[in-house]
Amino acid sequence: MSPQDVAPEPAHTPRRSKITPERAQEFYAAVLDMLRESGYEALTMEGVASRTRCGKSTLYRQWGSKPELVVAALHGTRQALLPHIDTGTLAGDLREAVRAIGEGSGRDTPLMHALSHAALQSPELLCALREALILPALAAIDEMVRRGAERGEIPADNPAAEFVSAQLLGVMRVRPLLEGKYADESYLTRFVENAVLPSLGLGASTP
Amino acid sequence: MSPQDVAPEPAHTPRRSKITPERAQEFYAAVLDMLRESGYEALTMEGVASRTRCGKSTLYRQWGSKPELVVAALHGTRQALLPHIDTGTLAGDLREAVRAIGEGSGRDTPLMHALSHAALQSPELLCALREALILPALAAIDEMVRRGAERGEIPADNPAAEFVSAQLLGVMRVRPLLEGKYADESYLTRFVENAVLPSLGLGASTP
DNA sequence: GCGTATCGGTACACTGGCGTATCGAAGGAC
DNA sequence: GTCCTTCGATACGCCAGTGTACCGATACGC
Known part of the structure; x- marks a missing residue:
């Protein structure tokens, strides 16, 4: 991923011609990495440069x-927090989703933490954060729930349905405060099994 | 330099004798207010002064x-996020808890937001945040659940029990990212009714 | 090839906060 | 009433980051 390891030691940095889209992606990746590592306030233009x-x-x-x-x-690196998931059952979908989230928790979870407070004080930033990370995740989860209702696994008007995404994103965000570390796959899986699925009326042993 | 640029003090500021505990509380209150308003990074000693x-x-x-x-x-202003609550039923306790949280959401929710990222990079801060805000809330909620199990409302080994506090704190923390505003009482109440209580196996209509 | 636009890099002035030092004044002890 | 402490206030040097200006180098269009 990081292109810096392929730059051993040129006598001087090769000059670039223009900011190609690929080059812009490098900038974006660096910015997001630095945000994950140190947060929004600690991000400096000099550091990026x-x-x-x-x-x-x-x-x-x-x-x-x-x-x-x-x-x-x-905006420039709108990458799916969740890959496309469709296992055939709601429970399977949610389990797969938390597996994907836990696997990628070194990427998007720290990013949300880094930006969440800054975003609350900057409408543009909040908008960008929602479009890039939050809404896609919400949409993916809501889609799983919708399909589950369509298949008849849960009632179409299950009142817990609208809270599934909030539960998942919420627990991702609060875990570090409770335990001092990001939510991992094992914790998220237990959460889905023991809290999310039961709230939907699905027993923990549902396949 | 010259005394002409600022004349903010018609009356002279009364000199203080020593930092009394009451005076310290004023400092602490100012610090917490400024944290709520602008976050940890924006807090400056000069601003506090x-x-x-x-x-x-x-x-x-x-x-x-x-x-x-x-x-x-x-540490100095360890005030209960939750008052003592004991309505006699778990559902009643949780409803009352979210009412109290929603009511005080102008106080502790912004504080948690302001400190959560900084706390992840400073062990002392994380420790202080947990002791002052998080663990008391956790303990209060877990105590409600424990009493509910004791009364037989839910099984003693209900697997969802351990996630109640994470559900509540999590949704408090993620709501602003989803909706752009802090979780209010009405949202939290719907969440408890439709997600938390069902996850425990309690119907939404349980008194 | 050659010209030109843009690059990477550096220097600069500016700002704002940090932490220290110092000072006059007021409170408290006696 | 006097002395001594500690306060509020301010000035100072320091550092880090901002945003601008300028440079030589170089990739690209023609």
């Missing part, structure tokens, strides 16, 4: 300011 | 640094 081996002038020419760069990074 | 009308020297003499001041503020 030095990590990506570019001049600050390039950053300011292209994006203007740190908030704009972060928003662009979110 | 000017808001509390004290000299920076006083802050540094007394607390040494910003992290220590914040930790002291958390």
Whole structure:
């Protein structure tokens, strides 16, 4: 993933011609990595410049300011938090979803943590965060629930249905405060088995 | 430089004698307020000094640094997020709890948001945050569940029991990202009715 | 090839917060 | 009433990050 390991030691950094889309992706990846590592406030333009081996002038020419760069990074790397999942049962879908989340918890969970407070104070940032990370995850989960209702696994008007995504995202966000570490697959799986599925009226032993 | 630029004090600020416990509470309250308003990173010693009308020297003499001041503020104002609640039924307790949380959501929810990311990078801060806010809330909720099991409302080994507090705290923390505003009483109540209680096997209509 | 636009890199002035030092003044002890 | 402590306030040096300006180098269009 990280392109920096293939740069052993050129005598001087090779000059670039223009900001190609591929090059922009490198910037975006660096920005998101730094956000995950240290948070929004600790992200600096100088840090981005030095990590990506570019001049600050390039950053300011292209994006203007740190908030704009972060928003662009979110929009520019809209990658699915959840892959497409369709196991045939709601319980299976949810189990697979938390497996995927736990597997990728080194990626999107820290990012949400890093941006959530900053986003509450910047409408643009909140909008970008929701579009890039939150709404896709919500949509994916709601789609699983919808299919489950369509198949008749749960009633179409199951009142717990609308809270499934909030439960999952919520527990992802609160676990670090309770346990000091991100929610892993094993915890999330137990949560789904023992809390989410029962709230929908599905027993823990449902296949 | 010249005394002409600011004349904010018609009356002279009354000198204080020493940092009495009451005075310390004023500092702590100011710190927590500023945390709620702007977050941990934006909190500055200079800001605290000017808001509390004290000299920076006083802050540094007394607390040494910003992290220590914040930790002291958390410890020094350990106020119950939840009042003591015992309505006689688990469902009643949980409904009352979310009512209290929703009512006080202008106080502790923003505080948790402000500190959660910083706490993940500072063990002392995480410890203080847990002791001051999180563990008391956890204990209160778990106590409700324990009493419910004792009364036979739910099985003693109900597997969903351990997730009740995580469900509640989690949804409190994720709501702003989904809806752009803190969880209010009405949302939390619907959540308890439609997700938490059903996950415990209690119907929504249980008194 | 050649010209030009853009790059990476650096220097600069500016800002804001940190932490220290110092000072006059007021409170409290006696 | 006097002395001594501690306060509030401010000035200072320091550092880090911002955003601009300028440079030589170089990839690309023609």
